[in-house]
Amino acid sequence: MFFQARFSLTALFLLLSSALALSSASWSDRQVLVMYDASLTSPEDVSVGQLLESQEHFKVSFVDYADDAAQLFLGEDAIYHHLVLLPSSKRSAAATGIVDKFKLLEFFNKGGNVLAVSSAENGLPENVRLFLNEADIYPAPKGFVVGDHFNKLSVGSDNVLEPRIIDEVKVDEYKGTAALVGNNAFALPLVKAPKTSYTASTKDAALIAEKTWTLGEQGFLAASFQGLNSARIAWVGSEQLLNEELVRWTFQEKGVLKLQFVEHYKADEPGQSNRTQYRIKNDVVYTAGISEWKRGKWIPYTPASEEDVVQLSFKMLDPYQRLNMTALGPGSSTENGQNDLTVFFVNFTTPDHHGMFTFELDYKRPGLTFIEDSRVVTVRHLANDEYQRSWDIPNSWMYMVSFATVVVAWFLFVMNFLYIGEKRPETSSKAKVEPATKKEETTEKK
Numbered sequence: 001m002f003f004q005a006r007f008s009l010t011a012l013f014l015l016l017s018s019a020l021a022l023s024s025a026s027w028s029d030r031q032v033l034v035m036y037d038a039s040l041t042s043p044e045d046v047s048v049g050q051l052l053e054s055q056e057h058f059k060v061s062f063v064d065y066a067d068d069a070a071q072l073f074l075g076e077d078a079i080y081h082h083l084v085l086l087p088s089s090k091r092s093a094a095a096t097g098i099v100d101k102f103k104l105l106e107f108f109n110k111g112g113n114v115l116a117v118s119s120a121e122n123g124l125p126e127n128v129r130l131f132l133n134e135a136d137i138y139p140a141p142k143g144f145v146v147g148d149h150f151n152k153l154s155v156g157s158d159n160v161l162e163p164r165i166i167d168e169v170k171v172d173e174y175k176g177t178a179a180l181v182g183n184n185a186f187a188l189p190l191v192k193a194p195k196t197s198y199t200a201s202t203k204d205a206a207l208i209a210e211k212t213w214t215l216g217e218q219g220f221l222a223a224s225f226q227g228l229n230s231a232r233i234a235w236v237g238s239e240q241l242l243n244e245e246l247v248r249w250t251f252q253e254k255g256v257l258k259l260q261f262v263e264h265y266k267a268d269e270p271g272q273s274n275r276t277q278y279r280i281k282n283d284v285v286y287t288a289g290i291s292e293w294k295r296g297k298w299i300p301y302t303p304a305s306e307e308d309v310v311q312l313s314f315k316m317l318d319p320y321q322r323l324n325m326t327a328l329g330p331g332s333s334t335e336n337g338q339n340d341l342t343v344f345f346v347n348f349t350t351p352d353h354h355g356m357f358t359f360e361l362d363y364k365r366p367g368l369t370f371i372e373d374s375r376v377v378t379v380r381h382l383a384n385d386e387y388q389r390s391w392d393i394p395n396s397w398m399y400m401v402s403f404a405t406v407v408v409a410w411f412l413f414v415m416n417f418l419y420i421g422e423k424r425p426e427t428s429s430k431a432k433v434e435p436a437t438k439k440e441e442t443t444e445k446k
Helices: 002-024 047-053 101-109 126-134 244-250 394-420 426-445
Strands: 030-036 058-064 082-085 113-117 137-139 144-148 179-181 187-192 197-201 212-215 220-226 232-236 256-266 277-279 283-294 297-300 311-315 319-324 326-331 341-349 355-363 371-380
Touching: 030 047, 047 244, 101 113, 101 126, 113 126, 113 244, 126 137, 137 232, 179 212, 179 220, 220 244, 232 244, 256 355, 256 371, 283 355, 297 341, 319 341
Parallel strands: 030 058, 030 082, 082 113, 113 232, 277 371
Antiparallel strands: 137 179, 144 197, 187 220, 197 212, 220 232, 256 283, 283 297, 283 341, 311 319, 311 355, 326 341, 355 371
16 A cells, blocks of 8 residues: 555656646747666767757656656646657566557647657567557567678668758668658658668578568668658667757758748739639639748748649639649748748639639648648629620620621611602503593493
8 A cells, every 4th residue: 555655646746747847848948758778778878868958949858668657648738749769678668658559649649749769789669669550660670680791781861762851861880770661651761771781680590581671772771750730750770860850850840831821812802812702703813921940940931843832722522723833932921020931822713613612722742741721712603793795795796796787687678668669650540540531431422
């Protein structure tokens, strides 16, 4: 009983201490938890911890895998913003309040970022490996290392696959493990293994395909995953690949986009923006401002290449129009402020179809946080007084000319019949009168 009560008080003290530390930190401070194995290293020797402590806005806490009182959540809220998982000599960890597959998934779904580090001698706890498997990242088991019988096992910039995340790597002799990466669209391989390399257990004397984890460029020395909520996971097979750029990307200090504003309006009524109703065949202008977080401030976002375009979809059930937006130039999100965004715009005409339509901006690129924005509007039909008159339609001119021609021809015909036609000849009337006169004279004689 005494032991249980003491354990409960200790757990409560740790929870309250973590909550107090979180609440006392400023809004810009980011709480980072580093899980380590005390039998392998100490907090003073953790390279990633030293890297984080050099950044003023990170508040780093260290917890041993053997600490069974440590917790990741206080109620339903996460105590930390970021989590670092270092190698462990044991398959399971006593800190089940943190190192648990379902708790890690919940932490990730709530927006937490996770950085996992393996090594050549030691792996990650089984629950961490299962968590990474959910992200389609499959690290090699404990004791599997990367080797090469043909070339020196060096890693350079040629092995980098995502320069947006890791721009440069230089390792003269790599000592670590590798992982397989699935076909998940959100799983991003970062550093590929050399062509002639392999990953196998050091206990196996003979190298056969059935006992290897990866062969050649099939294996990856570093991989990442970004969810739809823009939370991030990064895994590296050795501390040799840890650098500031990777840590900053994992903890969303790099590669973060922000949609500053969205406006849409009729081309002839720019003062009435974000209206809820349009008419068919209206000329519409759609604009959006996008910023990128870089070196502690927002700057105008510039796509990586000309093929990397921001697209707008004007859709009902399926997109009626998918349009490439053009960069108008830098702008400011505040009045008289510095340029911190790029304005993108597109002009288009609403389709000749009425109904409920959606302005959908969906911009997803590897290594960048996702931008999604949907705005529903009504597209109505023409009102009774908005239809074109006959004289405004070129195809109707033929019928109008035909109608006018018939009317004029009928008028001329009537006028000609009534007033302009030939008069009756006088001789014919006299001929009819003379026989009657002669007949009367004959009657009188008799």
